[in-house]
Amino acid sequence: MNKKVLAIVLVAVVLVAGLFYLTAFRDDKNEDIPSESSISDNVDGNVENNEEIVEGHEEHDHEHYIETDIEIGKPAPDFTLLNLDGEEVSLSDYRGQYVLINFWATSCKYCDIEMPDLDRLDEENDDLIVLAVNVMEEKSLVENYIKEGGYKFPVVLDEDGKVAITYLVSSFPTSYFVDKEGILLGGVPGMMTYAQMNQLLDGIRGDE
């Protein structure tokens, strides 16, 4: 092997070692966070509990605020929004079920295509709830859209877009999967097909 070929091998070895070190370091950091059961206790409350955590962060403890930030393997930030009947709905209401949080808007063409599949997924899976979060649109507009589509899944209104900001939504649709314990499993920016939704759901179930 000449020098150039050796350099290719060396670069590959260094990159593998670097990635191993980086991911091992990340894993170690995750081990430092509270155990899953204590995390579950933290997310067991409603939005008031989270507000307390944020207040605690502002006044005393910086680390508590991180628990409201978005990160895979950590509790999904809880939120309470109004549904189309004007009732309060929290993410934590669905503990014990998988939740697919879908951020959408009536003006989004791909959301329109995805909606029937989300409805079908919600209907066909007892252990999954599709929670559709409409972002910053008029209630009447959303009501008409849902009524026309005949969709059965719960729809909540993120009127000021704060939940979408918390969940780093930069385009519609964006979906997140949350497990039965309220832990954020991951996000999918963009439209999913029914096949993809099932594939991911099977993967999530198989992982437990």
Next chain:
Amino acid sequence: MNSISFFSYKSINISYFMAFALFSGILSYIISSILAKEYKMDKSKIQDIYMILLIVGFIGARLGYVLMNFNLFKGKLLSILSLSHYNLSLLGGAVSGILALAILSRKYKMEFNNLLSIFVIPFYFSITISIWVLKFDYLMLMSSSIGKRENVILLVSVMFLLAMILQLYLENKVKNKYITPIILVVVMALYYVI
């Protein structure tokens, strides 16, 4: 730290998959160019072939996934066009790449075995690096065949790294045209067995 994206600013969102794909794609392009010179082949032709293989490999990876999971697409053939990095197949990409290479070797009047022995190196290199994206993208990890078993990612990465080293070493030592395909078949079989 935001673990969903590698980089996110306003409407710009770069996923970990895209970041890894870009990084390994660029490095593989450089490696192909270096090897073209080493093997005394036309560098510009090799670069052209690399770009074609990249596109064909991506399409093949998607078609491979569709064929392997055809029951998911029955009655919804249009959804085949809905691409995401969660639904690609490594085997589909490799097979389509080899088929494309066979056609391109005729078109560019270059020996197929020589081309294969060049392009398996960036292929092994890309997998060695890109497999680590599973550690960053949890959903991708769950939807992959590798699953969430400890150290499997390291094992796969090291396996492809060893395949690359073996290929580079034996290429000059053993003048046998079957060495490259044998290493490729063995490493791909081990990937799916693991």
